Amino acid sequence: MKRNSSTLTAAVFVGVSALVFGISGVGAGAAPPAEPTDQTLADYIAAGRKAAPVAESGSGSGSACTSGSGAGSGNGSGNCYGGSGSSAGLSGGYASDTVGYGPPMTSWLAAFGYGLLNPDVAPPGANDWACKPTAEHPRPVILLHGTWMNAYNGFAFMGQPIKDAGLCTFTVNYGRSTPIQGGGLGAVLPGVMGTGYIQDSAAQLATFVDRVLAATGAAEVDIVAHSQGGAMANWYTKFHGGADKVRHLVTFGATHHGTTLIGIGALGRAINNFGIDILGFVELFVGHAGIQQTVGSDFVNRLNANGDTVAGVDYTVVxxxxxxxxTPYELTFLRPVAGATVQNITLQDGCEQDVSDHLTIMYSPRALSIALRALDQAGHPDLVCTANPWLLGGGGKL
Structure with missing residues (x-):
């Protein structure tokens, strides 16, 4: 029995670690995981929409969610900290501006390494604070990286082409937190960001959006986001007034409904529901944000409790x-409420040779063309199709 428990703990740890590293047993050229049935997908999503618990106390006018063990905290906007059975830990962290620029990259792996060694540089094309929107392109674009990523390695491929399309682009390093603040052990690496509570990161995004609007004179922004950045931006539109400030939200591999991590994350959640705080243990290693993105977490529950989307925002979800x-990848897809439009896109539809995974999707020429079409359909109506290697990336080159 002891050996079985140790094996199970190790399995869940490896699975949740995959959330931030993007490593699994699926190899280059391997067949994608079997697609779930409609009923299976509905069951996954339904599991993530249980009513979130309400804390007895919390500052402000909103309700605060609690975690299954440890103390919950509220900030008056109905935020849910912790992960439905994970340790609450400390809330903290900050966002930071970029300093200087890194080189353009076509390989995700090379960009990730450069970003670890140069954590504060901007991707090419971003953060020209003198840029002013035009009548043709009236909205600046904000680029949001994912978990354990940073502004540079999230957009070293896409940043310059989006700027070259005539769009003012801006980005920020969000969710910077130390291990003591709940960022996990990976946060000791200087280029690892997006690890703090996602609600805190959404508040950081709200501040950054207001800065961009003030600097550019624009009334709204568009957002292009990867992974956690998409779910975080969705939280911003729902709980931080972002619905009135965001026109287009374009997401790639976003954890809008959480992830099962090929079943391992769902297994961990089930174990937690039996009263064993295994996700709280894993959270010590991967950080708050990693655990919040597993199916059934308080964060996922609250994010989708009143519908996937908000009125007035146009969503492109890839x-x-x-x-x-x-996983399953369909969990990234959204359903529109009245007044919202949603286009759900599977990257391989019409382009089977693009085998981009969770990380290399941000280095896919097809993904870039989808983003440009969403931001400027008149100027970029066509989608490209090239092979893009799994895991390594390559900007369409092997």
Whole structure:
């Protein structure tokens, strides 16, 4: 029995670690995971929409969610900290501006390494604070990285082409937190960001959006986001007034409905529901944000409790059949409420040779063309189709 418990703990740890590293047993050229049935997908989503618990206390006018063990905290906007059975830990962290620029990259792996060693540089094309929107392109674009990523390695491929399309682009390093603040052990690496509570990161995004609007004179922004950045931006539109400030939200591999991590994350959640705080243990390693993105977490529950989307925002949601982190990949897709429009796109539809996974999707020429079409359909109506290697990336080159 002791050996079985140790094996189970190790399995869940490896699975949740995949959320931030993007590593799994799916290899380059391998067949994508079997697609779930409609009923299976409905069951996954329903599991993530249980009513979130309400704390007895919390400052402000909103309700606060609690975690299954440890103390919950509220900030007056109905935020849910912790992970439905994970340890609450400390809330903290901050966002930071970029300093200087890194080189353009076509390979995700190379960009990730450069970003670890140069954590504060901006991706090419971003954060020209003198840029002013035009009548043709009236909205600046904010680029949001994912978990354990940073502004540079999230957009070293896409940043310059979006700027070259005539769009003012801006980005920020959000969710910077130390291990003591709940960022996990990975947060000791200087280029690892997006680890703090996602609600805190959404508040940081709210501040950054207001800065961009003030600097550019624009009334709204568009957002292009990867992984956690998409779910965080969705939280911003729902709980931080972002619905009135965001026109287009374009997401790639976003954890809108959480992830099962090929079943391991769902297994961990089930174990937690039996009263064993295994996700709280894993959270010590991967950080708050990693655990919040598993199916059934308080964060996922609250994010989708009143519908996937908000009125007034146009959503373009992209998933890959080869995504080994947001699984099943259909969990990234959204359903519109009245007044919202949603276009759900599977990357391989019409382009089977693009086998981008969770991380290399941000280095896919097809993904870039989808983003440009969403931001400027008149100027970029066509989608490209090239092969893009799994895991390594390559900007369409092997």
């Amino acid at each position: 998933g890959s059949r080869y995504d080994e982190v947001t």
